[in-house]
Amino acid sequence: MSVTREVALEELKKRIKTQNLFKHCLACEAIMRELACYFEQDMDKWGICGLVHDIDYEDTKNDPSAHSLVGAKILEDLGFDKDIVYAVKVHNDAHGLPRLSLLDKALYCVDPTSGFIVAGALILPSKKLSDVTVPFLLNRFNEKSFAKGANREQMKACSELGLELEEFLRISLSAMQKISNELGL
Secondary structure, eight states: OOSOHHHHHHHHHHHOOOHHHHHHHHHHHHHHHHHHHHTTOOHHHHHHHHHHTTTTHHHHTTOTTTTTHHHHHHHHHHTOOHHHHHHHHHTSGGGOOOOOSHHHHHHHHHHHHHHHHHHHHHTSTTOOGGGOOHHHHHHHHTOTTSSTTSOHHHHHGGGGGTOOHHHHHHHHHHHHHHTHHHHTO
């Protein structure tokens, strides 16, 4: 590993000031680590990839065509592994770049899933991840008015990993529940 989590976190904190975006990055890190465990991959590498995937978002949020290209360049300049740099670059559909590795495919479907799960927690009276269930999420999945920003097609791309949506949501929810205190949910 060329860059440690501590360094990755420090670089992220320099560039991300929005609390919700920072929590999104933590949630993606947790899900990516859980998926790495599931697929017997490098948990640290996958986690770091999830952590830094939106490192450029506050600078590029108004220019979707730049998002992830700028982030990939930042990560490349900082010495992140090439596979992390590429996964970050291709997680934005705007560029039409192919997702080649398991890492690329995982990050792509994880990105909207964290927000979808947060939305699930926020509509519950408790506003707690511990009260969210996979059946609850599956029931909400086809509701167009629920978590509008969570791209369902992107989430369904978990099939590229060989996972059914139900299993993917189970892994993702479990990962986020483990860090619920950090997420404030």
